[in-house]
Amino acid sequence: MSLPSKLLAGPVAGMILRQAQDERNWFLNGEEKRANLSPLTLSLSKGERHTTSGIRREKMTETTPVLGGIHHVAYRCRDAKETVEFYREVMGMDFMLAIAEDKVPSTGAPDPYMHVFLDCGGGNVLAFFELPNAPEMGRDAATPAWVQHIAFKVESEEGLLAAKHRAEARGLSVVGPVHHGVFKSIYFFDPNGHRLELAWQFGTASQMAQLKAVAEDMLEEWSRTKKAPRHAAWLHEKIAAET
Numbered sequence: 001m002s003l004p005s006k007l008l009a010g011p012v013a014g015m016i017l018r019q020a021q022d023e024r025n026w027f028l029n030g031e032e033k034r035a036n037l038s039p040l041t042l043s044l045s046k047g048e049r050h051t052t053s054g055i056r057r058e059k060m061t062e063t064t065p066v067l068g069g070i071h072h073v074a075y076r077c078r079d080a081k082e083t084v085e086f087y088r089e090v091m092g093m094d095f096m097l098a099i100a101e102d103k104v105p106s107t108g109a110p111d112p113y114m115h116v117f118l119d120c121g122g123g124n125v126l127a128f129f130e131l132p133n134a135p136e137m138g139r140d141a142a143t144p145a146w147v148q149h150i151a152f153k154v155e156s157e158e159g160l161l162a163a164k165h166r167a168e169a170r171g172l173s174v175v176g177p178v179h180h181g182v183f184k185s186i187y188f189f190d191p192n193g194h195r196l197e198l199a200w201q202f203g204t205a206s207q208m209a210q211l212k213a214v215a216e217d218m219l220e221e222w223s224r225t226k227k228a229p230r231h232a233a234w235l236h237e238k239i240a241a242e243t
């Protein structure tokens with residue numbers, strides 16, 4: 001099958017040919033590697049059909065993923081039972097699923113683990129691994145403790161304050177509510193040292209649109225200066241006025 005003429009020119013064709021040439025050069029350096037060649041390169045070595053394979057590959061890479069949300073995120077925990085009880089008791093999550101093995105499925109190596117999944121609402125799932133044979137877990141010592149965190153939505157200011165009260169009643173130290181202009185947050189740590197945030201968002205559609213409108217410019221300026229841009233100074237003024 002031949003390539004339609006309009007696709008034989010332009011950046012797409014150039015990219016396909018450059019990739020094909022790279023793969024062919026690599027192929028010519030070692031015949032024994034032929035078995036590992038992609039369909040694109042195998043077609044090229046035959047002198048035909050390469051364009052068909054190339055176009056097929058190009059179509060695959062041009063398709064933007066359509067994501068439906070977070071299936072789950074997974075972190076390590078010190079103790080799976082303690083972790084499930086914490087998230088159930090303090091955060092109101094439902095314990096959905098446990099997956100446990102005594103051996104690593106892929107290698108068969110003896111390394112028991114417990115993988116637990118918790119429902120955090122909205123179709124989102126938070127998961128943890130307990131790995132009793134691994135070295136004791138730590139954290140990224142070069143990153144401040146407030147940076148890496150998991151943020152959960154609550155639907156009202158009352159919900160935010162109730163969550164703070166519940167956490168504090170169980171001996172947790174809670175920061176906030178902190179006013180971020182379009183949402184307010186509280187923060188505390190789980191038994192594993194993971195920082196948690198609960199956020200009540202109240203920004204209007206117009207405010208969120210204003211922030212989105214300047215996001216690209218802010219990022220561009222930041223990437224050059226590494227100093228905080230002032231495109232959304234109104235947000236700071238709003239916080240100051242409402243705090």
Ligand SMILES: [Fe+2]
Pocket residue numbers: 149151197
């Ligand atoms: Fe956050």
